[in-house]
Amino acid sequence: MTAGSLESRRPILWESFDVGALSSDARSVVGDTWRERMKQEHLAVGAFALLVQELAEDGCDPIVLSLVTRAANDEVRHTEVCRRMAVALLGEAEVPARLHGFPKVPQHPQSSREERVLLHVVEMCCLSETITGVYFTEMLGRATQPTARAALESLLQDEIDHGRVGWAYLSTRARDSRLDGLSAALPALIERTVGRALRQADRSHEDDAAMESYGWLGRTTALATIRRALREVIVPGFETLGVSLSVARSTIDKLLDGAP
Amino acid sequence: MNPNRMFRVIVMGGIALVAASACGGSVSTSTDAGADARADAPATLRLTVVDASDAATEAGVPYQFPGET
Numbered sequence: 354m355t356a357g358s359l360e361s362r363r364p365i366l367w368e369s370f371d372v373g374a375l376s377s378d379a380r381s382v383v384g385d386t387w388r389e390r391m392k393q394e395h396l397a398v399g400a401f402a403l404l405v406q407e408l409a410e411d412g413c414d415p416i417v418l419s420l421v422t423r424a425a426n427d428e429v430r431h432t433e434v435c436r437r438m439a440v441a442l443l444g445e446a447e448v449p450a451r452l453h454g455f456p457k458v459p460q461h462p463q464s465s466r467e468e469r470v471l472l473h474v475v476e477m478c479c480l481s482e483t484i485t486g487v488y489f490t491e492m493l494g495r496a497t498q499p500t501a502r503a504a505l506e507s508l509l510q511d512e513i514d515h516g517r518v519g520w521a522y523l524s525t526r527a528r529d530s531r532l533d534g535l536s537a538a539l540p541a542l543i544e545r546t547v548g549r550a551l552r553q554a555d556r557s558h559e560d561d562a563a564m565e566s567y568g569w570l571g572r573t574t575a576l577a578t579i580r581r582a583l584r585e586v587i588v589p590g591f592e593t594l595g596v597s598l599s600v601a602r603s604t605i606d607k608l609l610d611g612a613p
Numbered sequence: 614m615n616p617n618r619m620f621r622v623i624v625m626g627g628i629a630l631v632a633a634s635a636c637g638g639s640v641s642t643s644t645d646a647g648a649d650a651r652a653d654a655p656a657t658l659r660l661t662v663v664d665a666s667d668a669a670t671e672a673g674v675p676y677q678f679p680g681e682t
Contacts, residue, residue, distance in 0.1 A: 416630055487619050513623060520627030585617065590624040 363507045365434070370441045370500035375563060382558055383569045384442030391435035392452060394428050399455040400477055401425035401515075407470040414525055420518040421474075427511040434504050438568070441500075459545070461538070468534035471526055472542065475535065478519020480546040480587060486512045487582035488550075491574065495565040505568050520590055527594040539591075539601035543583075547608050550579045580609050 372380055401424040408418050432452065439448040459476070461469045489509040496502045526532055558564075560571030570578065588605060591598055598605065 414631055416633075420630075483623055486623055490619065513626075516623040517627030517630060520624045521630045524628045524631055582619070586620045586623060589620050593624065594628075 363503060363510070365437075365503040365507060366500055367437055367441070371498075372442055372567070374498070375442075375567060379561070379564050380442045383564050383567050384439050384447070386569055387435050387442060388439040388448055391432055391439055391448070392454075394431040394435055395452040396454060396456040397428040397477075398425055398432070400458060401428060403458055404470070404473055404477060407466075407473060408522075411467050411470045413522060417518055417522045417525070420514060420521070424511070424515050424518065427515070431508050431511065434507055438501070438504050442567070459541075464534055464538075467531065471523075471532070471535055472538050474519050474522050475539075476542045476546060478516055479523055479590065480519075480542060482512055482515035482519060483587055483590070484546065484550055484579060484582045486516045487586055488570070488575070488578055491578045492565075492568055492570050495562075495570070495574075496568045497566040498568075501566070501568040520594075523590075523594055523596070527596070532596060536597040536600050539596075539598065540604040543601055543604050543608065547579060547583050547587075551576060551608060554579055584609055 375383065401421055404421050405418070405425060408421055436448055436450075458473065461472050464472060486509065489505055489512055493502065493505045493509060496505055554570075554572060554575035557570070557572040557575055560573050561569075565571070565574075583605065588598065
């Protein structure tokens with residue numbers, strides 16, 4: 354398989370990618386985030402592959418199985434897009450050509466098989482991928498460099514679907530009254546996704562318009578964006594589908610109002 | 614960014630996907646700018662060809678990337 358076959362369906366003009374507008378320090382900061390994102394995208398390949406197995410075993414609507422199966426492949430392509438962004442900013446020698454590894458997926462040992470797949474889909478799609486969709490949308494709204502914008506668009510068009518499939522699946526579980534175990538597990542799921550994202554954002558450099566133009570969010574905007582995703586997308590999503598947030602409310606309030 | 618729009622695009626768009634599939638629609642997904650061209654589509658669920666962009670339109674918000682015309 355050639356590198357070209359991993360390219361986005363949206364063309365990305367790598368040849369014209371000019372990073373000269375950034376200082377050396379700024380290139381290092383922005384490049385580090387793309388290199389880290391490369392790792393996260395690679396780990397998502399394994400996470401979605403696991404979801405495919407669990408959903409196929411437990412059963413789900415065909416559209417859900419189709420989208421989750423496609424998502425594993427999307428993440429392979431995303432890894433390559435992020436790698437090329439990191440290489441452009443940091444240099445070939447600073448970025449691994451390929452990665453190996455599998456995410457540490459919570460096993461939920463006290464849960465049944467059907468509960469476990471629900472918790473995995475909610476954590477991966479309704480929480481993590483939904484945050485990513487909102488985060489990338491904010492990032493794209495601030496990016497001006499054409500190649501960086503094209504790279505972000507190629508990721509975002511898939512991330513939106515990766516979030517959607519979680520809500521699609523959750524809607525079928527709500528329809529079938531099969532939400533057992535979710536409400537009690539939500540505090541841990543939210544802390545592990547939203548809490549971790551907030552802590553990571555809190556370690557970022559402060560906002561910088563030049564760096565934002567290359568696909569990057571600074572600390573203040575990143576924290577606000579993650580909290581907005583929780584408050585105005587995720588929480589209303591659970592409420593719309595009748596998922597009780599009574600147990601998770603204090604966790605949500607702490608993440609929205611408190612320190613990361 | 615309009616967060617209500619993101620709720621409709623991601624959450625309601627996902628829920629609409631299942632509804633479209635259950636109606637026997639042929640479902641494919643795309644969030645290309647083509648969604649905008651369908652902004653004036655009838656506010657009834659399409660039963661023949663439905664994609665994620667249509668689903669977002671059904672939810673009231675066609676998806677369009679920031680800065681995309």
